[in-house]
Amino acid sequence: MPGVRDIKRRIHSVKNMQQITRAMEMVSAAKLNRVQGAVTASRPYAEKMEEVLGRIVASAREGTHPFLIKRQVKTVGFILITADRGLAGGYNANLIRKAEAEAARHEKEQKGFIAVGRKGRDYLVRNDRKLHGEFIGINDTPTTAEAKQISGLVVKLFLEGVFDEIYLVYQEFVSLAQQKPVIKQLVPLSPDQKEQEGQSDYLYEPTPEKVLEMLIPQYLDNQVFQALMEAKAGEHGSRMTAMHAATDNAGEMIEKLILSFNKARQADITREITEIVGGANSLNAQ
Amino acid sequence: MAKTLQLDVVTPARTLLSGEVESLVAPAVEGYLGVLPNHAPMIVALVPGIFKYRQDNATHELAIGGGLMEIAHNKVTLLADTAEKPEEIDDERAAAAKERAEKRLHEKLPGLDIHRAEIALKKAIIRLRVSAHKIKH
Numbered sequence: 001m002p003g004v005r006d007i008k009r010r011i012h013s014v015k016n017m018q019q020i021t022r023a024m025e026m027v028s029a030a031k032l033n034r035v036q037g038a039v040t041a042s043r044p045y046a047e048k049m050e051e052v053l054g055r056i057v058a059s060a061r062e063g064t065h066p067f068l069i070k071r072q073v074k075t076v077g078f079i080l081i082t083a084d085r086g087l088a089g090g091y092n093a094n095l096i097r098k099a100e101a102e103a104a105r106h107e108k109e110q111k112g113f114i115a116v117g118r119k120g121r122d123y124l125v126r127n128d129r130k131l132h133g134e135f136i137g138i139n140d141t142p143t144t145a146e147a148k149q150i151s152g153l154v155v156k157l158f159l160e161g162v163f164d165e166i167y168l169v170y171q172e173f174v175s176l177a178q179q180k181p182v183i184k185q186l187v188p189l190s191p192d193q194k195e196q197e198g199q200s201d202y203l204y205e206p207t208p209e210k211v212l213e214m215l216i217p218q219y220l221d222n223q224v225f226q227a228l229m230e231a232k233a234g235e236h237g238s239r240m241t242a243m244h245a246a247t248d249n250a251g252e253m254i255e256k257l258i259l260s261f262n263k264a265r266q267a268d269i270t271r272e273i274t275e276i277v278g279g280a281n282s283l284n285a286q
Numbered sequence: 287m288a289k290t291l292q293l294d295v296v297t298p299a300r301t302l303l304s305g306e307v308e309s310l311v312a313p314a315v316e317g318y319l320g321v322l323p324n325h326a327p328m329i330v331a332l333v334p335g336i337f338k339y340r341q342d343n344a345t346h347e348l349a350i351g352g353g354l355m356e357i358a359h360n361k362v363t364l365l366a367d368t369a370e371k372p373e374e375i376d377d378e379r380a381a382a383a384k385e386r387a388e389k390r391l392h393e394k395l396p397g398l399d400i401h402r403a404e405i406a407l408k409k410a411i412i413r414l415r416v417s418a419h420k421i422k423h
Contacts, residue, residue, distance in 0.1 A: 038299070041299060041300045041301070042298050042299060042300075044294075044296045044301050045296045045297060045298045045299075045301075045365060046298075048294075048296055048363055048365055049354075049365055052329065052354065052356050052363070052365065055329075055356075056329060144298070201327065202327045202328055202329045202356075202358075203326055203327065203328040203329070204328070204329050204330075205314050205315070205316070205319065205328060205329070205330040205331065206314075206315050206316055206331065210315065210331060211329055211330075211331045211354070214331045214354070215331075215354055218354075218367070222298060225298070
């Protein structure tokens with residue numbers, strides 16, 4: 001049976017921990033607030049752009065742009081977007097597991113990774129995976145400049161033939177408590193399946209090639225940017241819920257500890273009384 | 287036959303506008319392009335310029351920084367890099383940006399991305415022009 005003082009000390013330390021987790025929850029909530037607005041505001045653009053691009057790609061002739069050419073797939077690249085820090089529940093672990101499962105599907109091809117976020121980088125390095133680039137310390141509210149750096153590397157690796165296919169692996173922000181790991185093919189661009197029924201007889205101004213030339217770099221930047229935003233929103237959301245649960249758990253623990261503290265205190269008092277009574281009785285008996 | 291077009295102006299940061307318009311004029315690569323209801327499906331690359339549209343018998347202007355416009359079945363989607371209403375434009379900032387771009391183009395320091403500087407200058411001029419129009423109204 002632990003002594004009263006030990007229990008008291010533990011209560012104190014759990015309370016301290018609870019304070020920290022509560023503070024972390026609040027910090028994440030504030031950060032989430034900022035990025036959540038941005039992520040929902042930027043979604044229409046990203047979705048619309050994907051839609052329009054899918055239509056153009058479906059009606060453009062194959063080979064009009066290097067990013068439309070499907071090569072025989074010998075190497076596959078994955079951009080793994082994780083958080084820089086842990087303490088976010090299963091956020092990083094779930095995503096890494098998903099990436100591993102996807103990588104395992106491409107058994108014949110060679111695989112390489114681009115790590116965004118420290119957690120993913122550390123994992124890949126620890127497991128001796130081939131890293132082609134790493135981006136650590138992405139802003140809490142990602143900027144387009146950061147996205148451009150990553151998409152620039154993607155363009156380079158694809159055009160140099162290092163990778164024949166490149167995928168984005170990230171956590172999509174569904175709701176506060178829910179993130180969904182997704183895998184999205186970035187290059188080469190695949191036409192929108194629904195649009196292939198030949199209904200897209202668009203006029204192009206000035207020419208399809210020019211439009212594609214303008215649109216594709218923007219599209220890649222935007223896709224990466226959107227992924228970064230979703231990932232960040234997910235990270236903050238996940239950390240917030242994890243820290244909320246931790247705060248609750250600490251509260252429960254404190255209650256239990258207080259109970260056993262009271263019990264121990266009472267036991268102490270009872271013991272002391274019995275000792276005194278016993279002592280007095282033995283004196284009386286003499 | 288429809289008499290209006292559904293216009294959506296979206297930028298990476300937000301949806302600026304969504305509503306029925308009677309006509310519009312957009313800055314295409316090879317000059318300004320007017321669109322009326324029942325236009326043929328079209329995809330247009332846009333350059334920085336003034337985007338005009340008519341709504342409720344009044345002409346409205348937006349300063350856009352290039353992008354892409356899709357026209358299909360009386361629905362126009364404008365995917366703009368940036369887009370601002372006249373009342374949102376910060377004149378001082380635009381003027382400062384104009385000066386900066388002009389200076390850069392004038393000095394021609396080594397390593398200058400002329401193309402980028404020109405685009406920056408153009409965007410600043412457009413912003414100032416759109417913003418100047420609001421005062422007249």
